[in-house]
Amino acid sequence: MKSIFFVGKGGVGKSTLSATAAWQLSRAGHRVFAISFDPAHNLGDIFGLSLSDAKATVDANLDLAEADLDRAAERYIQKNVDILNQMYSYTKAFNLDLYFKVLRYSPGVEEYAALTVLEEVFRTETDYDYVVFDTPPTALTLRILALPNIAVTWIDRLRRIRREILRKRYTIHNLSGKYIEGGVQLPYKEEDDEVIRQLSRLFKQYVDLYARLRGGDNSIAVVFNPDFLSRRESERIITGLNDLKLPLRAAFDNKFTREMSAAADEVENSLFGAERSIPVVRVPFNGSGKEDTYRMDFDITAALTGQETHTWTDQA
Template structure:
């Protein structure tokens, strides 16, 4: 059973997911423009390491949002850069906290950690959390242009995966503190002050919990596909995985549909697509589907994007 939620359209965070090249960035940008045009302060953020949001919007973007039009903001999060910055910061703190002879070993460990995929993804979640925390003070709506499916699934499930891990660390640290206190008591020393490490772990746990709830209660994922068999198979698997993770699926977007009045090669394609489109409708019709035609040129201008935004609006988005 897939989750159907009639309030999906009112959710404040919309993710666009799907295979590489199906039109996630184009649709995320178009939808964000649509929302901004309706007067919602909207941020569109790309979490795909292969960023193209800036190219589509004709702007140079980094992880600090910039206002491109009144009430329309955009940014691209570079997970590796955020991870490097965070690891550098930990390194500086470690310099003060650990004995000097241990510092080179700590630095080697941090270098390795900075490059590991887990660190990059958790840094991405961290930065995304910062942006989500600015709802509703800074933005009314956030649109996320996600990385291809596998990445997006991991990103969405990371807060849930990390929470028990952090809780384990908190418990370990609390036990260690208990032992430290007992020992200092035995040695007749005064009790030590508040534990900065424990405080940071608690903060992190609270942040992750908040993000997890936002993903479950305030977010919706729109899967994007082109009318072909392989993208449909992947979309079905993604829909199931998202539903299993408790994430709400919104209407599905079928992009680059060949025109019905085509001739030659395109007419052959249109015939093949008809069967896949019928299957998509059967599978996802209950949550709504929207079809976007194959356009003559790449929709990389504002006119192109607002054209797509109109199609979304006519479909009730």
């Protein structure tokens, strides 16, 4: 399964190009799943559908969905409450429900909720040839894409701390012998410790996800318009992707008209220089405003798949 992320400033046309790419790939015979992480609901509006986290079928080769990040956050928090309640059921010292009720509003929860949805898509939707991601505005997108690597670093540190706890337990056990009657014997071996098992499971999960995002089957396309604000936002995106070592495969200068040629030249040269290592595609402005704007004549997929450019007029 291959994946494509369309990233960029709000309003540049990420949703339109995501929808167009998904439709064109499906018309070329590929099984495609397009999912939006953008709370603006544009992907559904473009197809004239009200999307949710349950799949909606457009045709035999194309399914759509919209990630419900609020619901995902609730599931993420509840799952962690359940795990901790299970691990620490021997003590009544913690009122975990009380603490976790406020976590829904804590910084980072939305990003981790989105990350769990992203990981689930890669793990479960393997029947598709392509998954197309319509992303939220730049800052949230970059935080989501950065989280797998950050999570790996933190989990590795937590595992080392937990191993130190287990070693100290083992020392105390050897000194004190058996625990008092009626007490709870805490594990001191890694293979018996549920915390280590959970941390190791998460570590592998995020290592695999980060490898997937960096791999050859993943493509990230930056979408921008030929204007100053769009250029500055795209600069931040490109810098962020370079820092994360994630693959920028193509750039789309969207809503282009001939009158904008000079501005487009300036923006493109500023972002990518004269010698460009990735394809920079100028997508003509479509001012029709129709719901079926995804039925674009212009081929979006060629720059992302390495295939020859197609004409889609006869297939619309």
